[in-house]
Amino acid sequence: MDLLAEAPSLVILAATCISAVLWGSSILSGAVAGLISLGISSVVCAKWDRGRLVVALSVALLSLSISWWCSARMGMVSPPLGMASGEVVLERSWGKRVAMVIKGDQGAVVAKVSPERSFLEGTKLEWTGRIEPLMEPRDGNPFDERLYWLARGVTGVLVPKEMVYRGDGGGIHYLRSVLRERIQSSLPPLTRGYLLAALLGDRDPELVEPHSRWGTAHLLAVSGFHVGLVALLAWAFPWRGRWKWIIVSAFMWMYVLLAGAAASALRAALMVQVALWGLAFGRRSSVVNSVAVASLALLMYRPWWFWDLGWRLSVVSALAISALMTVKVKRRWITVLCASPLLWTVTAPMISGAFKTVPLAGAVLNTVALPAFSVLLPLAVLFSLPSLMGLPGGGLVAVVPEGAFALWGYGASMVEGLPVLRWSPWMVTLSCVSLGAILSIRFRVSPVRAGVLALILALFVAYFYN
Template sequence: MRLLNFIVIRLSLFFVLGTLLGFCFEIKIYHQLIGLAFSLSLLLVYYLIQRKSFHPPYTFSALVYVVILQLGCVNASYHLPKNQENHFIHQTKNNHQTFVFKVTEAQKDNDFNYKYLADIYQINQHKSLGKCLVHYQKDSLRHHLEVGVVYQAIGKFQDFKTPKNPTDFNYKKFMERRGIKKQVYLKSENTVRLGVKQKRNLTAWAHYKRQEIKDSLAQNGFLKKESGLIQALVLGQKKDIDATTYQNFSKAGVVHILAVSGLHVGIVLLLLQYIFKPLDWLPYGKILKTILILACLWLFGLMAGFSPSVTRAVTMFSLFAVAINMKRKTNTINVLCISLLILLLIQPNRIFEVGFQLSYSAVFAIVTMQPPLFKLVQPKWKPLKYLWSVASVTLTAQLGVLPLSLFYFKQFPGLFMLANIVIIPLLGIILGLGILVVILSLAGFLPEFLQAFFAQVLNFLSFFVNQIANQEEFVIQNINFSEWMFISLSIAIFFLLLSFRKPNFGNLAPMLLGLSSFFVAALVEQSKTNQTHQFIVFDQARKTIIGSQFAGHLDLFYSAKNTNEIATNYAVKNYEKLEGLKTISFNKKQNIYALANEEFLLVVDEKEIYQLPELKNSIVLLTNSPKINLNRLIEILEPSLIIADANNYRSFIELWRTTAVKNKIDFHYTYEDGAWLKEWKQ
């Protein structure tokens, strides 16, 4: 099989590239349309010239790919909020506005607010469109918004905040890639319900049905942890899974079973094929069977919330269901690429979703590499053959997602093979039982013995996963993995997969080039780590945290009461993970730090020690609200820069800023400007 000669695969690759270019460069859409019209004109001319030729010239093929690339760009640009005239971001102002919105999806709440995704319908009597994130304040009466209901509110739209520390999660970027540019904070007193619950809205119906399932599971005696696992396994809803359980599944390398994916949808398709098999004997039974299976698959996808993996799997298995029941031959890779094209046409923002990338990478690896890998070993004993089948699928899937896993999560679960070999064969039984339990629970006919048995099954699953996750020595964490390493390893693995199908020079050469680039990138990254000294003043409220990093080691200096408070700090843990640190030492805060080129940083805290004229032209860090005369400090030290962290009173900050500006000294406030960072070569 000449894999890349399938036209749909080539078209998919160029459409994906075009989509990425459209989002990355944000070229004005009318410029793109002019370019697309020009390319289409050239394509038409070439077609008219070469239409009698059985083999079109390479120029014609190149033009086709250029057109597909441009279509991807145009499609991505069209979905950008700034290119939509009626999008509400063009109507928002820096004050409170009256607007109408409909709640479309509930998000995971926090201690202070409920969170929802909402469609904006109107702002100040002007029709609008677009999505925003709504924070709805919790109160003593437990008021909350309802999915599918239209509200009118008064609020001020705000941009998402950029991360304050260099390795913090960039929530602003994450939401913008979902097409959501603004957020708004609301209270019950300024929010009025305009409409009743719209029962015809399928998304709202699915939301309430999921809530009904959650309530029925609790009523039937399932504990919160067990209920969370059922909702994740059957419906792909992970909001009720506690952080420890999710982390354990991730460390064990089986977190994919908590997200409804191709494995789950494939099992559901097999069950539906069996249930509706009697329809084959009826006139037009195959057509009716296909329609019912498709309806059930998409209903399952709706109940699972149409996450990236669910949408891909349902689309792909729908095409398979049609092909199987209509007795049509099909190719898995073609079906995979067609589903990719369909989903990106409808919602190009999905290309940035980690779940979407992981889902397609895993399936592509499985369908290209698993069959030839499975043929390398042919056990005659059926149980062993089945285990080898599971192992080969697990191995190829893990290889396919390896670059993404290392790039996003910075860890590798060493015991993933063992965990999957045990869990995957049981997943069909667990999923089948889970669906049965959910249906009987909703109907009010769940037998007590079945509830107790399934609870024990879930407890065994959790126990086994916890045992695997607790083998910390097999979980490789804090892997330093740069973008260059990600790209080069992705290229190497892509052509390795193709080489399993067709081992020729055209596939082996790019694979070796990718591997060589990866090793060069790894050496460069290691050299950079070993030669670069990084000094950072973190943005932290109510405490001071200073870090000095060199050669994979971090010295942390802090003002907190205990070390554990710093070791578990979110900013510190993120910094440790994303910088690929090997060791950390914890120390009490000092007053003076040596930087590069005989430069010093002086910490001025509540002790108010700064009468050190020998430290002239140093950098000064103000922390813990020292009651000092800043003019006098400037007169003595003549600092080159004044830093104030978030561990200071706001009133002091404004006074210090005014004084610094008056004396023409740069002022850096970490709460507004982010953590202060300085790098130099050792």
């Protein structure tokens, strides 16, 4: 099958993303998406018949509709001016202050306060003060704070005069606070940092710095790797009965909510859910198409996720790895060895565009990092349970994962001296050619047609980051 027949949602996703960057108007954005979709379809299809024409026109119409919807949603932002109470659903450091996301009946706002005035997640509050619109981007500052908070569901800024505690919520956010306190108070440093990242989505600055040098910072962000690992472990458990997929789904979504429901985790969970439905009802779907469907669903729910680096890295990585792993080859170990260099290549421009540099060490370390952490993280949770439960001798048991993480750090530091690369048009070209090549091989697109798509994609990425 060709791309238009097996993964039409990928065409819609590409058209929607490109039009979102090029046009702000919802009408123009929709029209551009429809035209881009037709253009991509004409390039990827070498042979045309009535059936393919109907599919191409349907895909173009869906591209137009979804792009219009996303663009229109982005123009409907208004701060919840009358809101005076809510529950803290996120708490994180923001320079010398603490940023609290507070969700109420009219929406969500962010309050930036001093540490002594902050409240834990799961706390119910009432306040007096004013709510302002989100801050527009400043000239010369590459960080767009408005898009950052919109991607997290926040539509206003709370400037409080007084905040009053009104009890604990008792839901998932309160559970996150309790678990965070237990992890911070009962586990040694490395185990504490890794479990905070894997279970709650919190980043320990002492771990972020070395992992940034090693090119393995994605291990500290809840992503498809973590969601897939939880789903795999839940599936491996000897559940009985035909409703096994429901139990696995429940465990997976509970984990996603506990870990903070980041865009990358939601994308992975939606994709795994589609696969579980396929297993339950005997209908297998294209993995690449499932990635695109999950990504489009998230954009329709919250279009600002497109500007979130985690969402883009998650989608591009999932597309590359799903296309690679579904290419039919006689020796599967070849694709396994190619996975880490391919992921590094396709994500390098985005990482270097955001952080100015990207370490070459990541291409080497990630070959062993994912297999290693697929074992280390479950064992760390298992060996940390006695300490988290306050059992006698729990601290001694927790020494085991601490030593394993220390050993990992020692090994990773040995390749730390590899070069650090800066963003360049050549990096963008290599990334787009690599992604275009693996997709063209997977969907049997001719080299000339794949080259045209890769060139268009490279120009788009270069425009986006400049």
